Amino acid sequence: MLSLHTPTAARWLAQVDAGLDEILVDHAHCEKKAAGVAMNLLFSYVDHAPLARAMTEIVNEELEHFRLVLDLLERRGIPFRKLSPSSYGPRLHERIRKEEPAKAVDRLLVAGLIEARSCERFSVLADHVTDPELRDFYRSLFEAEARHHATYVRLACGFTPEPTVRERLHWLAAEEAAIIDRGDPVPRMHS
Amino acid sequence: MLSLHTPTAARWLAQVDAGLDEILVDHAHCEKKAAGVAMNLLFSYVDHAPLARAMTEIVNEELEHFRLVLDLLERRGIPFRKLSPSSYGPRLHERIRKEEPAKAVDRLLVAGLIEARSCERFSVLADHVTDPELRDFYRSLFEAEARHHATYVRLACGFTPEPTVRERLHWLAAEEAAIIDRGDPVPRMHS
Numbered sequence: 001m002l003s004l005h006t007p008t009a010a011r012w013l014a015q016v017d018a019g020l021d022e023i024l025v026d027h028a029h030c031e032k033k034a035a036g037v038a039m040n041l042l043f044s045y046v047d048h049a050p051l052a053r054a055m056t057e058i059v060n061e062e063l064e065h066f067r068l069v070l071d072l073l074e075r076r077g078i079p080f081r082k083l084s085p086s087s088y089g090p091r092l093h094e095r096i097r098k099e100e101p102a103k104a105v106d107r108l109l110v111a112g113l114i115e116a117r118s119c120e121r122f123s124v125l126a127d128h129v130t131d132p133e134l135r136d137f138y139r140s141l142f143e144a145e146a147r148h149h150a151t152y153v154r155l156a157c158g159f160t161p162e163p164t165v166r167e168r169l170h171w172l173a174a175e176e177a178a179i180i181d182r183g184d185p186v187p188r189m190h191s
Numbered sequence: 192m193l194s195l196h197t198p199t200a201a202r203w204l205a206q207v208d209a210g211l212d213e214i215l216v217d218h219a220h221c222e223k224k225a226a227g228v229a230m231n232l233l234f235s236y237v238d239h240a241p242l243a244r245a246m247t248e249i250v251n252e253e254l255e256h257f258r259l260v261l262d263l264l265e266r267r268g269i270p271f272r273k274l275s276p277s278s279y280g281p282r283l284h285e286r287i288r289k290e291e292p293a294k295a296v297d298r299l300l301v302a303g304l305i306e307a308r309s310c311e312r313f314s315v316l317a318d319h320v321t322d323p324e325l326r327d328f329y330r331s332l333f334e335a336e337a338r339h340h341a342t343y344v345r346l347a348c349g350f351t352p353e354p355t356v357r358e359r360l361h362w363l364a365a366e367e368a369a370i371i372d373r374g375d376p377v378p379r380m381h382s
Contacts, residue, residue: 032237039230046223047273053261056254063247070244082238
């Protein structure tokens with residue numbers, strides 16, 4: 001699904017069941033970080049008009065999701081707090097090449113893969129949780145994340161020809177699969 | 192006006208008349224930077240709920256303004272490009288204290304003073320330019336910047352008592368006045 005090489009393991013659902021509140025708090029942080037990633041891309045490549053405009057839209061949507069998760073936490077009386085992130089993001093970012101335009105391609109594809117994994121996990125969560133409000137919430141986020149994945153892959157093709165982008169996406173997706181399979185001991189959206 | 196200690200000097204309008212296209216390009220960068228400042232504050236103080244929610248709104252509004260300036264540049268055939276910033280922002284940021292909670296107070300008040308100055312300059316520009324589209328555009332931005340100024344000052348009061356905030360705002364506004372009076376040789380929104 002969405003370029004991903006491996007589905008979420010059942011192991012993760014055991015983490016969700018044991019630490020749903022923490023997953024929800026981490027979810028808010030993930031939406032904030034997704035907005036931050038798009039903002040950083042806007043700053044780095046502001047003179048690429050299609051990228052700059054697309055990033056403003058993604059920032060807005062991710063911050064809207066962030067607010068929605070904060071609302072959900074408030075309704076449930078779960079205190080929002082700082083939380084140590086999973087190692088998923090930093091490990092993926094280590095794969096980003098240092099020289100342009102390869103760096104731009106990798107930053108966009110890594111952002112796109114994180115969106116794809118979030119999308120897959122929302123789908124898994126929507127099928128797994130029994131709470132109707134949460135199920136509907138995860139379903140409502142699915143479409144935006146899938147769209148963001150496609151946007152990032154398309155924008156990467158503005159920096160290098162599409163076949164090269166596809167090849168690199170395939171390689172990065174294999175790395176992503178290895179990282180997500182390795183998991184994390186703490187319950188997180190990407191543990 | 193809006194805590195400012197000095198009005199814009201006539202000298203600046205000569206820079207505007209000689210380099211309006213560059214002022215417009217810089218304006219786009221200023222909106223982007225204003226969004227970036229709000230995003231950075233969101234990341235630093237995400238567990239302050241009123242601040243976090245207010246920042247998501249300011250980010251969205253500044254990015255909306257950024258897109259509006261890009262549209263204006265496109266309609267006028269002015270190429271958007273990277274541009275060296277004026278020294279105004281960095282000079283103001285040097286005044287920010289290093290220890291919390293003073294750092295939070297100063298970051299918010301500096302952001303608020305930049306919004307106040309932008310607001311004042313939009314008003315000056317609206318009265319100065321003869322182009323009706325530009326005049327209406329500057330008028331349309333005025334209200335949001337004034338509101339953002341008030342929001343930043345109010346949020347600073349969440350970190351230290353209001354009289355202390357007012358005293359610090361007065362001091363920082365005097366610094367801001369000295370910096371803007373000194374100006375910059377290049378035509379910029381804050382030269």
